[in-house]
Amino acid sequence: MLDWILAGLVLLGAVFTLIGSIGLYKLPDFYMRLHGPTKATTLGVGSILMASVLYFSFTTESVSLHEILVTLFLFITAPVSAHLMAKSALHIKIRQVEHTQSDQE
Amino acid sequence: MFNITLNKILPNPILSLILWIIWLLLNNTVAAGHIVLGLIFAILIPMWTASFRPENVRVKAPLTLFKYFGIVLWDIVIANLMVAKLIMGRNDKLMPAFFRIELDIQTPLGISFLANTISLTPGTVSCDLTKDRRYLLVHALHAEDSSEIIKQIKQRYETPLIKVFASC
Numbered sequence: 001m002l003d004w005i006l007a008g009l010v011l012l013g014a015v016f017t018l019i020g021s022i023g024l025y026k027l028p029d030f031y032m033r034l035h036g037p038t039k040a041t042t043l044g045v046g047s048i049l050m051a052s053v054l055y056f057s058f059t060t061e062s063v064s065l066h067e068i069l070v071t072l073f074l075f076i077t078a079p080v081s082a083h084l085m086a087k088s089a090l091h092i093k094i095r096q097v098e099h100t101q102s103d104q105e
Numbered sequence: 106m107f108n109i110t111l112n113k114i115l116p117n118p119i120l121s122l123i124l125w126i127i128w129l130l131l132n133n134t135v136a137a138g139h140i141v142l143g144l145i146f147a148i149l150i151p152m153w154t155a156s157f158r159p160e161n162v163r164v165k166a167p168l169t170l171f172k173y174f175g176i177v178l179w180d181i182v183i184a185n186l187m188v189a190k191l192i193m194g195r196n197d198k199l200m201p202a203f204f205r206i207e208l209d210i211q212t213p214l215g216i217s218f219l220a221n222t223i224s225l226t227p228g229t230v231s232c233d234l235t236k237d238r239r240y241l242l243v244h245a246l247h248a249e250d251s252s253e254i255i256k257q258i259k260q261r262y263e264t265p266l267i268k269v270f271a272s273c
Contacts, residue, residue, distance in 0.1 A: 016185060023192035027246075031230070032201050035188065035246045039227045043185040066133040079224030079231070086232035086244060101202035101248065 002058055006051045013048035020044060029097045030089050034082050041078045046071060117155075119164050121147040166269050173265045180226050180261070188227040191247050202248035203232070205240045206255050210263055215270040216241070222262050229254065 016039060023036030049067040056064035128143035129135060164170060191199060210216055216238060220231040223243055233242040248254055 016189065019189045019192055023188075026196065027192070027199075028196055029201075031203075031232075031244045032199070032246055034230050034244070035227060036192070038224060038230065039185055039188055039192075042181050042225060042227065046181075062133070064133060066130045069127065069130045072127075075225060076221070079221040082224050082230050083220060083232065086230055090233055090242075097201060099200065101200065101251065102204070 002054070006055055009047045009051035009054070013044045013046070013051070016044035016047070029100075030094045031086065031096055031100075034086060038078060038082060041074050045074060117151045119167070120151050124150055164269060169265050170269045173262075173269065176261065176265075177222055177225065184227045188246060191228070199247045200249060202245050202251050203242060204245070204248070204251040204255060205242055206258060208239055208241055208263070209259070210267050210270075211238070212270045213238075215266045218266055218270075219258075219262055223258060229258075 020036045020039040020041075023039065024033050027033045027036065049071055052067050053064055125143045125147035128146055129139060132139050208216065208219075210219060216234065220234065220241060223229050223231040223241070228247065229243050229245050231241055232244050234240070235242075243254075243258075245251065245254060
């Protein structure tokens with residue numbers, strides 16, 4: 001039973017990471033490509049880490065929770081780096097797809 | 106009297122609590138020795154680093170904060186599924202958009218929480234904050250109606266954050 005749950009979680013994580021990477025590859029401009037990695041780091045890494053917590057908690061004697069730290073640090077650092085990249089991209093005026101709507105004059 | 110000494114020893118109780126938990130998680134143990142050592146660090150580090158933090162932020166409503174984390178986690182899951190669908194769809198159907206959110210929240214920590222949340226919930230990335238901290242520029246992967254997204258962000262994330270953080 002545990003094996004199935006673990007396999008499901010790892011697969012789910014892998015699928016979301018893959019979709020994030022596909023997004024990074026196929027989306028047309030820089031700002032849209034930024035959205036790809038935010039996915040891979042949240043749900044993708046999240047479910048893989050959840051599988052890790054379950055596996056090490058059930059197969060070893062002690063409860064393993066330090067994976068939570070990985071999630072915590074990712075959740076703090078990923079948006080900051082995305083923000084910095086977007087900010088610098090705006091600064092050097094990287095091309096955006098033509099139909100990007102904007103409320104700026 | 107008691108309150109004053111408590112404030113001196115623990116200027117930032119939430120930060121201390123977080124440091125303590127992180128220490129225990131890093132060591133992956135709940136052994137008595139580490140609990141005590143972690144407590145000592147959790148008290149000393151906020152005292153030593155107090156001058157790094159320009160303003161002391163107080164968490165007014167810890168319960169609202171926990172509820173907020175719950176909401177955000179749930180939204181991350183839902184939004185991930187939606188964006189996965191968008192990515193696998195056709196590129197030319199996507200309607201990317203830049204829009205500005207007028208901020209009601211004023212505390213720097215609150216703004217960074219909001220900006221982080223916006224970037225974490227897939228589909229939106231916060232890109233820039235104006236110098237006067239009044240507008241946050243956000244890029245959305247697919248926005249049929251950006252005013253609807255703004256309304257949702259303000260109502261779902263900003264309102265509880267205003268309640269949680271108060272500068273003092």
